[in-house]
Every structure is written in structure tokens, then in C-alpha cells.
Amino acid sequence: MGGAHALDGLWHRIGIDTVTKKLLTGRRLDPTAERVLFALVANRALAPGSKLAATRWIEHDSHIPGLPATSDDACYRAMDWLLKIEDKLAEEVYWQVADLLNLEVDLLFFDTTSTYFETGEPDIPVARDEHGLRLPDEPADQAEPSKATEDSGDPKTASFRAYGKSKDHRPDLPQVVIGMAVTRTGIPIRVWSWPGNTGDQALIRQVREDLREWKLTRVVWVADRGFASETNRRFLQRAGGHYILGEKIRSGSPAAQAALSRQGRYAHVADNMQVKQVQLPDTADRFVICHNPDQATRDAAIRADLLAQLEDAIKGSDKLEPLKRAELRGKLSTKPGLHRFLRATPGGLLRIDKAAIKAEERLDGKLLLRCSDPHLSAEDIATGYKQLLEVERGWGDMKTIIDLRPVYHRKEDRIRAHVLLCWLALLLIRIAETTCEDTWLNLREELERIHVGTFTGPAGTFRQRTETSPPPSAPSSPSSASPSPSASSPWNPAQPSDQHERSRLDTRRSRVRSHISAGQPTFSWTRAAPQLRNSGQVGNLNTTVDGVDASLVPIIAVEALLELVAEVGRIAGRRASASGPEEPWTDSRMKVSPPRLGGDRGGVGRAT
Incomplete structure (x- = not known):
């Protein structure tokens, strides 16, 4: 009861109830749709399960003001309505939260993840626009499947639950791709859903375009190496925007090689962080090399373990027949960590690549960042990029505490609505954690008593x-102990x-x-x-x-x-x-x- 009441108070305090009721005006829906929507969000934060289980939780295990009971059909209708008002609701909720918490949206962090489905087959491909949304009036059984272009992110026809690059290490199962933008304090401001075979490169451009209508002030976008294409960099700089992007130090790009080869001293930012700024003559971007001595030690230990495994794998391979040796080499090529240090002699013998080891040693504990903002210091750039972990923390909480998966839906619209419910639950959780300076697991345990x-x-x-x-408080000394209240006085x-x-x-x-x-x-x-x-x-x-x-x-x-x-x-x-x-x-x-x-x-x- 305590958790539901606390979340309901936050729901009203943010003004989500007012926004949803306003958007409900003129629609032929049950007036309790807003209460059903809140109940589903609270269920994700307190006792996540299927929507049918949520109806039993609402009726028997919780007290939702204005909603003594509901049905699974009412839950599905509320989810369909939530999907229709997604854009307007996300914008209104953002401004309400910004006023409530005095958010400084100078840095926006964006990252993607994937979630898989325990089903053997992907969905039937349908026609989609450049944002991965299903085109209207397109029968699913008349759609011709075609291969999606991952680099462009603009599939003509694609399945929503589709095979793709799984970040959960389950490439054998269909999945969907989910993106989230958060502030530097970890407040999630919006989520997106795309077909499972969509590549990352084009997604940040859609996110930038969707948030442009919110008329945000000067924003610096922070993303990892998967979004650092030249097209994305140009797009993020539109209308005075800037970016902090991770650069692939092993990509062999001329800019990365030139930045890493520059000499200079590191400035100590923290005990485990050193930074060095590099300015190249052929670009206005600044490069910041971050070096973590602790991470360098870990990288060396991991490399030593990989080399030991590779040494055992190729031991005695000189006595094998050429065909067997080729099979062993092909098997090792499926393990990138080992194949990186493997070379073959002109005679086909397998050896450890000493030059690759020396090249890796020069990269131990290093991270290369690229920034377009001329006013940020190297320390600010490094610190801002490290806060990208807030998105990773959000994904962790969404997959463990809120239980994004398993998804008990098969229709695309219901899956998208389920992701929105998880986002709203994470938003309430983050506001509670920010207010109390404690984790939601501890808060939930206390409130549910x-x-x-x-x-x-x-x-x-x-x-x-x-x-x-x-x-319970620690026992105090006799001199500071408070006098016991008398039997006739009320408890203080x-x-x-x-x-x-x-x-x-x-x-x-x-x-x-x-x-x-x-x-x-x-x-x-x-x-x-x-x-x-x-x-x-x-x-x-x-x-x-x-x-x-x-x-x-x-x-x-x-x-x-x-x-x-x-x-x-x-x-x-x-x-x-x-x-x-x-x-x-x-x-x-x-x-x-x-x-x-x-x-x-x-x-x-x-x-x-």
C-alpha cells in the first residue's frame, strides 16, 4: 500500500494525471483510463508481471485510489490509448519534471539496447517509414520481405520482432531495439522502439529530430562509439548543437591514429583518470585521450589470459596436416579476443603476433573522445562522457527491477506500449531516488511495510x-538520552x-x-x-x-x-x-x- 501511495503522489506531483486527463478529453474511453494507466505503471515498479497478473495485484494486493478493480481488457485499452498520446505526453512530462527538479538539460545521453522474445519465428515483414514505424493501410500478409539496410536505418519492409545484433547475446531469438535519452542526473526523458534489425548509426538522428520540437536550449549530445559516424556528427551540430562521442581507437581511422600518436603530458583529473587534449590541424573537433591506470592493469591481465589460451590452442599445430591447421585457424577466427593476436606464416604455420601485442600495450587503459564544443575543458569532456553510465544504469534497472523482459505481448502496438509503461515506471523511480538519495530497492522495502x-x-x-x-537509531549516551514520555502524554x-x-x-x-x-x-x-x-x-x-x-x-x-x-x-x-x-x-x-x-x-x- 505504501509504495502505491508514494508513486501515486509522485504521479500527481509531476502532473501526469492532469496531462493524461487533458489528452483524454474528446475520446470515447472509460474515465478511469488514467487510473488504469497509473496502476500498470505502479505494478511495473512494485510487482512486475503480466497484465492479467496486474489486474489481480490491483484488486487484492494493492490499493489504487479510484480503482478498486479492473480487467485485462481495460488494461489493453489504456495501453492502446497511451501509444496514441506518446509524443504529446512525453513532451508535457518532460517540462513538468524539468520544473519540479530544476533540471539542467545541458547534456543529453543516448544509448540503445535490445530485448529478445522467447519465440521461434520473427514477425511478418510490413512496410515501414524511415523511422521504423508501420505504414498505415498495409496488410501484413501482402508485404514482401526485403533485407533492411542497417547503415541507413531505413528499411522498406521489416519485421518488428526480427533477428539482429543482440546486446543480450541471444542472436538466435527475435528482438526489438530500444533507445533512451537521459539527463546527467539519470532522469529518463523519453524512449523509442525500433525493429530488431535496425542499426544504431541512424537512430540518434531521429532522436535529435524528435526532441528538436521541444525547443530545448543549447544541448551537448553524449553517445558511445556506435554513433560516431561523420553523418551523425554533422547532424548533431545543426542549430548550434554539439556532441561528445567516443571514437574507435582500433578502427584505424586517420584521425584516431593521428590523435593517439601525438606527444604530450597528461593532466591528472582524479586518482584513476588522466586526460590529454589533442588538436588536429585538419578538423575543428578536439580530441581528448583519457588514461585510467587501473584499467590499464586490468587490460594487461586480460591480455595475458587470452595469450595463454591462444598458446594452448595452437600448441602442437605444426604437426597437423595443412587442412586440419586451416580448420583450427577458422575456429579461432570466431573468437575475436584470440584471433586478434594470431598470425599465419607464409608456410601456413600458426604463431602469436608479437607486433599486435605491442600495439595493444600502447592502448591499455586509454579512451579516445571527440568533442565539437570549443568551450568545454578536457576535464569536463571526460567527466561528461563517464556520466554515460547513467544510461547503462537505466537499462540495468529496467531489465532487472522493472522487468522489461519477458514481454507478454505479440502485437507491435502492445510491445511499444509496454516499453512506454516501463519508461514511466523508471521515471517515477528515478525521481524518488533523487529526492531521497537512496536506491529504489531500499525505498520499496520500507514503503511496502x-x-x-x-x-x-x-x-x-x-x-x-x-x-x-x-x-531504529543507534543507542545514545545517558546524558543525551531523551526523557521517556509519560503515560498521559501522547507519543512524540x-x-x-x-x-x-x-x-x-x-x-x-x-x-x-x-x-x-x-x-x-x-x-x-x-x-x-x-x-x-x-x-x-x-x-x-x-x-x-x-x-x-x-x-x-x-x-x-x-x-x-x-x-x-x-x-x-x-x-x-x-x-x-x-x-x-x-x-x-x-x-x-x-x-x-x-x-x-x-x-x-x-x-x-x-x-x-
């Missing part, structure tokens, strides 16, 4: 959540006492048992359940006892929940000092006194 119970009595039914408690959250808390809970349990054994209702109301008055900011909700909705559940303020798991010794909300029977509550905790035997109102208890 909060539960909600439904109680029924003669006066009606109401729900109450479990009370929050501060994390700022000065928690384990003994007082255990005594209070034991008293409550004994009262519950006594009333149950006496056949009396355990909890009841003398008036209607509280109504929430929203002051306009999530996390600043005042509750009174003047409402009329007896089934309304007290909402937990998101900021208070995040404080609960972020700071030791603090709890969600604090009770204001009581000044009268109608004093509003400052948090969502409720204490219900047991029913009195006799007296006014027929022995019905009073809510305090």
Missing part, C-alpha cells in the same frame, strides 16, 4: 493504514521510545481481543469518515472530521513518505497540538477508541 486495513461495524465500513515508525515522534510503543501496541491488542470475545464491534464511528481538503500541493493535505464519504481512505503525503525512508529519526507527518475537538489533523494517522459499554449513542465508540 505500510498496509491498509478495512474495518466493518454497525455504523459502516472504513479503512485505516498502519502507523509509521522511525527507523521526535523522541521515539520503543518501550512506550510496545506498551501502546500491547494495550491495543488486548482491547481488541476483549471486544471480539464479548461479541462487540471492534471499531466504529460516531460520525462520517474524514474528508480531505487539498491545499493545492501534494504532501500538504489537511484532514477534518466534517466529511461525508465514509469509504474515503486517508491519503499519505508523498513527501512525508519519502522523508520516512530518507532520514533516520523522522516519520511521515506530525500531529499538530490539539486545540479543540475540531482541530484538523496534520497527517493521515487515525486512532479509534474502542466502543464504550453503555452511555450515549448506544455504546458506539468515538473517532479521535
Whole structure:
């Protein structure tokens, strides 16, 4: 219950509910489509599974305000609607998050991954545009398959789930390609999906074109070596844009060879990072050579292990017949790490290439970067490129915590919508982590300890959540120990006492048992359940006892929940000092006194 409430508060705080409801206007959809959409996103972050399993989770294992239950058909309709509003929703959510977190979008990091499907055959090829989207009014059974051009990224006909270069090391299974752009703080601003046989080179141009309509300020694009073609570099520099791209140091390109051969001293940026700037006369780009001594040691150790394996593989090969030796050479050619150091003599004998070893030694621990921005220092360029790991961290969380795979869909539109749900879940997770400065695994563990119970009595039914408690703190010295609260004073959250808390809970349990054994209702109301008055900011909700909705559940303020798991010794909300029977509550905790035997109102208890 706690995780869903926290995510729901972030959902409202970002304004996704407002944006989706606005985009829902004029469409013939169930008004609860926005709630279904949020429930699917929360399910990805808390208990990922199939959409059918999500419906059971919504009904039995969670409490989604405004959505007591739903069906798998409603989930599929919400996903279809999400795909239709993808472009507008992504832009609106970006500006909401930018205002909320004061994002500095000076660096944008982009990378791709792939996800495979446990199916034996790819989809039927259909006609597609230059962005890999299916062309309308094209029957799938009339499409003629043709080989996609990976370099151009513009397949005329292609399968969505298709064979391609797998980054999960499963080339035997169909896959789709997914791209993501994130900020320097790891906030994902948008995702894209392409057919599985699409090459990386052309994708960053589409991403740049899609985000151009957002009218972002000066942006420096950061990408790895797979996007460093000359066409991409020219495209990223349009409208004053710049880039930081990794360069392939083993590609043999003249620019890379010239930059690596330049002499000069390294400047120490950190204990494990040294940088050297190189300016070539025939280009305006600057090259930065990064050297990591620790990585150089690891590279040397890995190379020594590979050479030992190669030595064992070719040992005794001189005695083999030429045909057998050729077969061994062909087998080693399928292992790039070993084949790199293998050479054949004019007579066909297999030997270790000493020259290749010396060339590799000169590249140990080195990374070559290329930057078009003349104002960035070499240190800024190296640091900015290292932050590309934020995208890798996003892929890791999406594949492990959110469970991008397995994908329980076969239709292209549903697969694309599933990726969007994972993106929205990752967005909420990253905002929670940024706010609390903690990992989502720890936050989720703390939040899921909060539960909600439904109680029924003669006066009606109401729900109450479990009370929050501060994390255990280290024992303090006697001089700094806080005085224990008296039995007549309320529990002070700022000065928690384990003994007082255990005594209070034991008293409550004994009262519950006594009333149950006496056949009396355990909890009841003398008036209607509280109504929430929203002051306009999530996390600043005042509750009174003047409402009329007896089934309304007290909402937990998101900021208070995040404080609960972020700071030791603090709890969600604090009770204001009581000044009268109608004093509003400052948090969502409720204490219900047991029913009195006799007296006014027929022995019905009073809510305090």
C-alpha cells in the first residue's frame, strides 16, 4: 500500500494525471483510463508481471485510489490509448519534471539496447517509414520481405520482432531495439522502439529530430562509439548543437591514429583518470585521450589470459596436416579476443603476433573522445562522457527491477506500449531516488511495510493504514538520552521510545481481543469518515472530521513518505497540538477508541 501511495503522489506531483486527463478529453474511453494507466505503471515498479497478473495485484494486493478493480481488457485499452498520446505526453512530462527538479538539460545521453522474445519465428515483414514505424493501410500478409539496410536505418519492409545484433547475446531469438535519452542526473526523458534489425548509426538522428520540437536550449549530445559516424556528427551540430562521442581507437581511422600518436603530458583529473587534449590541424573537433591506470592493469591481465589460451590452442599445430591447421585457424577466427593476436606464416604455420601485442600495450587503459564544443575543458569532456553510465544504469534497472523482459505481448502496438509503461515506471523511480538519495530497492522495502486495513461495524465500513515508525537509531549516551514520555502524554515522534510503543501496541491488542470475545464491534464511528481538503500541493493535505464519504481512505503525503525512508529519526507527518475537538489533523494517522459499554449513542465508540 505504501509504495502505491508514494508513486501515486509522485504521479500527481509531476502532473501526469492532469496531462493524461487533458489528452483524454474528446475520446470515447472509460474515465478511469488514467487510473488504469497509473496502476500498470505502479505494478511495473512494485510487482512486475503480466497484465492479467496486474489486474489481480490491483484488486487484492494493492490499493489504487479510484480503482478498486479492473480487467485485462481495460488494461489493453489504456495501453492502446497511451501509444496514441506518446509524443504529446512525453513532451508535457518532460517540462513538468524539468520544473519540479530544476533540471539542467545541458547534456543529453543516448544509448540503445535490445530485448529478445522467447519465440521461434520473427514477425511478418510490413512496410515501414524511415523511422521504423508501420505504414498505415498495409496488410501484413501482402508485404514482401526485403533485407533492411542497417547503415541507413531505413528499411522498406521489416519485421518488428526480427533477428539482429543482440546486446543480450541471444542472436538466435527475435528482438526489438530500444533507445533512451537521459539527463546527467539519470532522469529518463523519453524512449523509442525500433525493429530488431535496425542499426544504431541512424537512430540518434531521429532522436535529435524528435526532441528538436521541444525547443530545448543549447544541448551537448553524449553517445558511445556506435554513433560516431561523420553523418551523425554533422547532424548533431545543426542549430548550434554539439556532441561528445567516443571514437574507435582500433578502427584505424586517420584521425584516431593521428590523435593517439601525438606527444604530450597528461593532466591528472582524479586518482584513476588522466586526460590529454589533442588538436588536429585538419578538423575543428578536439580530441581528448583519457588514461585510467587501473584499467590499464586490468587490460594487461586480460591480455595475458587470452595469450595463454591462444598458446594452448595452437600448441602442437605444426604437426597437423595443412587442412586440419586451416580448420583450427577458422575456429579461432570466431573468437575475436584470440584471433586478434594470431598470425599465419607464409608456410601456413600458426604463431602469436608479437607486433599486435605491442600495439595493444600502447592502448591499455586509454579512451579516445571527440568533442565539437570549443568551450568545454578536457576535464569536463571526460567527466561528461563517464556520466554515460547513467544510461547503462537505466537499462540495468529496467531489465532487472522493472522487468522489461519477458514481454507478454505479440502485437507491435502492445510491445511499444509496454516499453512506454516501463519508461514511466523508471521515471517515477528515478525521481524518488533523487529526492531521497537512496536506491529504489531500499525505498520499496520500507514503503511496502505500510498496509491498509478495512474495518466493518454497525455504523459502516472504513479503512485505516498502519502507523509509521522511525527507523531504529543507534543507542545514545545517558546524558543525551531523551526523557521517556509519560503515560498521559501522547507519543512524540521526535523522541521515539520503543518501550512506550510496545506498551501502546500491547494495550491495543488486548482491547481488541476483549471486544471480539464479548461479541462487540471492534471499531466504529460516531460520525462520517474524514474528508480531505487539498491545499493545492501534494504532501500538504489537511484532514477534518466534517466529511461525508465514509469509504474515503486517508491519503499519505508523498513527501512525508519519502522523508520516512530518507532520514533516520523522522516519520511521515506530525500531529499538530490539539486545540479543540475540531482541530484538523496534520497527517493521515487515525486512532479509534474502542466502543464504550453503555452511555450515549448506544455504546458506539468515538473517532479521535
